[in-house]
Amino acid sequence: MSQQKGLPKRSENYAEWYNELVKRADLAENSAVRGCMVIKPYGYAIWEKMQAQLDRMFKETGHANAYFPLFVPKSFLEKEEGHAEGFAKECAVVTHYRLKVNPDKKGSLMVDPDSKLEEELIVRPTSEAVIWNTYKNWIQSYRDLPILLNQWANVVRWEMRTRLFLRTTEFLWQEGHTAHASAEDAMKETRQMLEVYAEFAEKYMAVPVVKGIKTANERFAGAEETMCIEAMMQDGKALQAGTSHFLGQNFAKAFDVKFLNKNNEQEYVFGTSWGVSTRLMGALVMAHSDDNGLVLPPSLAPIQVVIVPIFKTEEQLNAITEKVDNIQMLLRAKGISVKFDTRDNLTPGFKFADWEMRGVPVRLAIGQKDLENNTIEVSRRDKERGQEGAKMSVSLDAIVGTIQQLLTEIQENIYQKALDFRKNNTHVAHSYTEFKEILATKGGFVMAHWDGTTETELKIKEETKATIRCIPLAGEQEAGACIITGKPSKQRVLFAQAY
Amino acid sequence: MSQQKGLPKRSENYAEWYNELVKRADLAENSAVRGCMVIKPYGYAIWEKMQAQLDRMFKETGHANAYFPLFVPKSFLEKEEGHAEGFAKECAVVTHYRLKVNPDKKGSLMVDPDSKLEEELIVRPTSEAVIWNTYKNWIQSYRDLPILLNQWANVVRWEMRTRLFLRTTEFLWQEGHTAHASAEDAMKETRQMLEVYAEFAEKYMAVPVVKGIKTANERFAGAEETMCIEAMMQDGKALQAGTSHFLGQNFAKAFDVKFLNKNNEQEYVFGTSWGVSTRLMGALVMAHSDDNGLVLPPSLAPIQVVIVPIFKTEEQLNAITEKVDNIQMLLRAKGISVKFDTRDNLTPGFKFADWEMRGVPVRLAIGQKDLENNTIEVSRRDKERGQEGAKMSVSLDAIVGTIQQLLTEIQENIYQKALDFRKNNTHVAHSYTEFKEILATKGGFVMAHWDGTTETELKIKEETKATIRCIPLAGEQEAGACIITGKPSKQRVLFAQAY
Numbered sequence: 001m002s003q004q005k006g007l008p009k010r011s012e013n014y015a016e017w018y019n020e021l022v023k024r025a026d027l028a029e030n031s032a033v034r035g036c037m038v039i040k041p042y043g044y045a046i047w048e049k050m051q052a053q054l055d056r057m058f059k060e061t062g063h064a065n066a067y068f069p070l071f072v073p074k075s076f077l078e079k080e081e082g083h084a085e086g087f088a089k090e091c092a093v094v095t096h097y098r099l100k101v102n103p104d105k106k107g108s109l110m111v112d113p114d115s116k117l118e119e120e121l122i123v124r125p126t127s128e129a130v131i132w133n134t135y136k137n138w139i140q141s142y143r144d145l146p147i148l149l150n151q152w153a154n155v156v157r158w159e160m161r162t163r164l165f166l167r168t169t170e171f172l173w174q175e176g177h178t179a180h181a182s183a184e185d186a187m188k189e190t191r192q193m194l195e196v197y198a199e200f201a202e203k204y205m206a207v208p209v210v211k212g213i214k215t216a217n218e219r220f221a222g223a224e225e226t227m228c229i230e231a232m233m234q235d236g237k238a239l240q241a242g243t244s245h246f247l248g249q250n251f252a253k254a255f256d257v258k259f260l261n262k263n264n265e266q267e268y269v270f271g272t273s274w275g276v277s278t279r280l281m282g283a284l285v286m287a288h289s290d291d292n293g294l295v296l297p298p299s300l301a302p303i304q305v306v307i308v309p310i311f312k313t314e315e316q317l318n319a320i321t322e323k324v325d326n327i328q329m330l331l332r333a334k335g336i337s338v339k340f341d342t343r344d345n346l347t348p349g350f351k352f353a354d355w356e357m358r359g360v361p362v363r364l365a366i367g368q369k370d371l372e373n374n375t376i377e378v379s380r381r382d383k384e385r386g387q388e389g390a391k392m393s394v395s396l397d398a399i400v401g402t403i404q405q406l407l408t409e410i411q412e413n414i415y416q417k418a419l420d421f422r423k424n425n426t427h428v429a430h431s432y433t434e435f436k437e438i439l440a441t442k443g444g445f446v447m448a449h450w451d452g453t454t455e456t457e458l459k460i461k462e463e464t465k466a467t468i469r470c471i472p473l474a475g476e477q478e479a480g481a482c483i484i485t486g487k488p489s490k491q492r493v494l495f496a497q498a499y
Numbered sequence: 500m501s502q503q504k505g506l507p508k509r510s511e512n513y514a515e516w517y518n519e520l521v522k523r524a525d526l527a528e529n530s531a532v533r534g535c536m537v538i539k540p541y542g543y544a545i546w547e548k549m550q551a552q553l554d555r556m557f558k559e560t561g562h563a564n565a566y567f568p569l570f571v572p573k574s575f576l577e578k579e580e581g582h583a584e585g586f587a588k589e590c591a592v593v594t595h596y597r598l599k600v601n602p603d604k605k606g607s608l609m610v611d612p613d614s615k616l617e618e619e620l621i622v623r624p625t626s627e628a629v630i631w632n633t634y635k636n637w638i639q640s641y642r643d644l645p646i647l648l649n650q651w652a653n654v655v656r657w658e659m660r661t662r663l664f665l666r667t668t669e670f671l672w673q674e675g676h677t678a679h680a681s682a683e684d685a686m687k688e689t690r691q692m693l694e695v696y697a698e699f700a701e702k703y704m705a706v707p708v709v710k711g712i713k714t715a716n717e718r719f720a721g722a723e724e725t726m727c728i729e730a731m732m733q734d735g736k737a738l739q740a741g742t743s744h745f746l747g748q749n750f751a752k753a754f755d756v757k758f759l760n761k762n763n764e765q766e767y768v769f770g771t772s773w774g775v776s777t778r779l780m781g782a783l784v785m786a787h788s789d790d791n792g793l794v795l796p797p798s799l800a801p802i803q804v805v806i807v808p809i810f811k812t813e814e815q816l817n818a819i820t821e822k823v824d825n826i827q828m829l830l831r832a833k834g835i836s837v838k839f840d841t842r843d844n845l846t847p848g849f850k851f852a853d854w855e856m857r858g859v860p861v862r863l864a865i866g867q868k869d870l871e872n873n874t875i876e877v878s879r880r881d882k883e884r885g886q887e888g889a890k891m892s893v894s895l896d897a898i899v900g901t902i903q904q905l906l907t908e909i910q911e912n913i914y915q916k917a918l919d920f921r922k923n924n925t926h927v928a929h930s931y932t933e934f935k936e937i938l939a940t941k942g943g944f945v946m947a948h949w950d951g952t953t954e955t956e957l958k959i960k961e962e963t964k965a966t967i968r969c970i971p972l973a974g975e976q977e978a979g980a981c982i983i984t985g986k987p988s989k990q991r992v993l994f995a996q997a998y
Contacts, residue, residue, distance in 0.1 A: 033568040033570045033571070033572060033629065038565070048564065089598070091598050092593045095592065096594065097657040098587070099587040111592050130532065134531075154569055
């Protein structure tokens, strides 16, 4: 009953609009377990579509899946110093392995003090430590390299302030972990996976992204270099949608992973890691949706076409059903997912709003008049209600071709809208005064010269809440002066407030 | 380098044969984390094939996937008394959410005592508690039912003695959790999922199973009835390969989940849960493999056909490669997965043994003579080396049809061998003396009359280590007398020593 009251408007309360939308579109909800979410079937179906595409892309680039333990012994986490520092403050710690009946309180359980672990286990916040400890045994010679693995898993990072999909204590993700014989190979892999993520975001999620390099301050704990894709949400904020890390020999040194190279010398192995998570669900929602609900790109929509019958009598419904059965068969034969909404206790108007809330790209409505005229009403979700081309009447004979074309068009249109929005909300600041003014009045992405120091970066962050999202890979190389210190800079970097 | 020394023989040390095989075939290995395993890429690829089939079968029977939190608050676990008792002794308990630098020991981390949780969190051993607590908010009326969900997840049950795949502290599984408006509907679902599991085991794993009902003593903690499929391993022991539970209203009562029925009355919801796990990997290995390594059914083999070139000169290899490229293309067009083993530092003999170890169903070898004769050597993994039909020479023109037929034949042959083995190792015991003699001399499944009491069941277990695996659904109904007490019995039940 998702549309009983309207959504908050984006223009009035963007944060509240997002939260309500995620719940009303049946994507996810907060669980009774602090900071953890329940991903509901409709939301999970979108995640499965994302997984399928990403998994295919990983395999096409030579990776295989494997599975490593949920628990990281505390001593493993300690081995790479930067890594340990980065994650220590958000670790769920297992200290005991048994409960027992509480003798003082009937029907209740207590932790059995006799089951205390000698060494605490951390619920993985990420798996570098466990995996490099394993790679140690798998790698002897250059012939064992590269190792190109990925795992689909849940991870836990204790968060004090959580938001559905965007920041949750437990989340689902994939983490790639590769091992290479040279820095060049590892860097090539790091860049390759960044490209895979960018292609996925743009082609399937219809979300344009800026590819770039993180500053030292924003780097992954334990990496030598972190590359990322950054997307713009409709409130102008940035959302980091994926990261790919060049680990150098850091983890190889921490876990003593060496190989015999072609010159018969022992050398430390080079590594990468890369991941995207259920956070992408948040990006998908915030990039495209409107005040009536979700807008899903056809590539990731669990239901691409919904058909709503409009009838008064059972006889009319039967006549409609006969036509619809045929349409469904034809569409499914083309690989298009269709749902015929035959719920008998809801009005067509209610159903229209319900499917709008869930972001189904194409809605078909068919009633008595349509039967007489051999037509069907086609509505596209990516246009506003009442907007030119949002609704049209189509001959039933042309329906399959029309829908195929429409799905392609919608996918492209959603992407183009997001790209235009980003263009319109990306500004160049030539001075710190202008920088602050842009952020205060327009928001969005701000391109500005920066002197390369963490000090300047943190000063700007403190004063404006904007952080350096990345040093864009495609950024124009041009000499300039830092907007704060006036020191020389080679290219403008991307600043924004971020999720 | 899997075959550097031979496997232990099944006849000499079955347990050791299994452990070594799992490691040498690169399926899994023990991790440095106590009781947890690393599932290696080749093992995980088989698991992915299992998942794909099961997931399809679940969806075809109307289920959708969702995801629920990893953590179960202790108070949730307490709510269903039998459930709590059943799992309390094997719970990994999270008590803190932060580490900090140990001031007494440079570079080391300690649990931050200030981060103690008010309520401990249990790493899910299963998700009934978390899910029924969620269903409470999803269900108001009969219109909200049934709820038909599944989740693919990791679970943790602390085990003192672990064995790869068969019994590990963390394992991967799927758990279905459904809610219904009547006991009949829930029971129908329980049976339906048992049928799905049986079909999967027999059709894809090529493992024949006995479908049956567990005794009260072997029932799932919190269920009213547990149904199961039981498979026979090559040492005659039973392995429970899947369970489907009718939960009655137990969890609905524990979590106060009521619905308004069609008569406008409040009623508790009826539930089921059902699961299979990475334990199936153990069953697959133990049901079919031999002293040379794995034997995989073609339906689940990540590589169905391997091609080994036999050559001396580069020129010969090039000529072979040209032929093989064409064969690969033709086979892939038929949906057959093929690998061309071009490793240049290994002999053909080594490769043969390597692929035998990994259980690839069909091996092709092609050398100079074959090129001249337009033939290729075809070997099937399901027959013993040297056995009639294990190896044949086939015209290259007939290769695709031959392989298609062969894969079907191998799938059927593996199933038939397992079925024959089970038949030959299932015995009827008419007295307790005979029962003990069968177990001592032959092992396997023993069918015997039982008086229906837990007392008798436990006495037999204590004296013989055999347990009642199930009361077979297809068991003949015939009056008899319990082999221990002489009390009346309606049908023979299935006893066996079990994994």
